[in-house]
Amino acid sequence: GTLEIPTYDAPDEADVRDGVVYDDATGTPTEGTAAIPAAADVRAGVAVDDTVGTAAIPGAADVRAGVAVDGTVGTLEVTGSADTHDHSVTISGHQVSIS
Numbered sequence: 001g002t003l004e005i006p007t008y009d010a011p012d013e014a015d016v017r018d019g020v021v022y023d024d025a026t027g028t029p030t031e032g033t034a035a036i037p038a039a040a041d042v043r044a045g046v047a048v049d050d051t052v053g054t055a056a057i058p059g060a061a062d063v064r065a066g067v068a069v070d071g072t073v074g075t076l077e078v079t080g081s082a083d084t085h086d087h088s089v090t091i092s093g094h095q096v097s098i099s
Contacts, residue, residue, distance in 0.1 A: 010025040016032025024030040042053025063074025 008025050010023070010030075013030055013033045015034060016022055016030075017034050017036055018032055020032040021029050022032065036049050039048055039051050039054050042048040042055055043057055044052070044054055046053040057070050060069055060072050060075045062076060063069040064076050064078055065074050067074040
């Protein structure tokens, strides 16, 4: 029989975490360049690294009308007035106390 020597299929630098040194297919030390975001910077529930994201992205209804959010724009209409004496404000018909 013939002896088959397996080949080493090294990952591309972009597929190895930034700063991690590994040997490429020729045995040359190579440093990874992949930037892995922190879980807090990734949408809640989306897989990242060995965990899931925890960033809470507000829905369009919770963002002021016209402000960009998550590929769309907010739809919250902010109207009303503020009373600085009792520290409250009315937003879209809802009285909110400010402390």
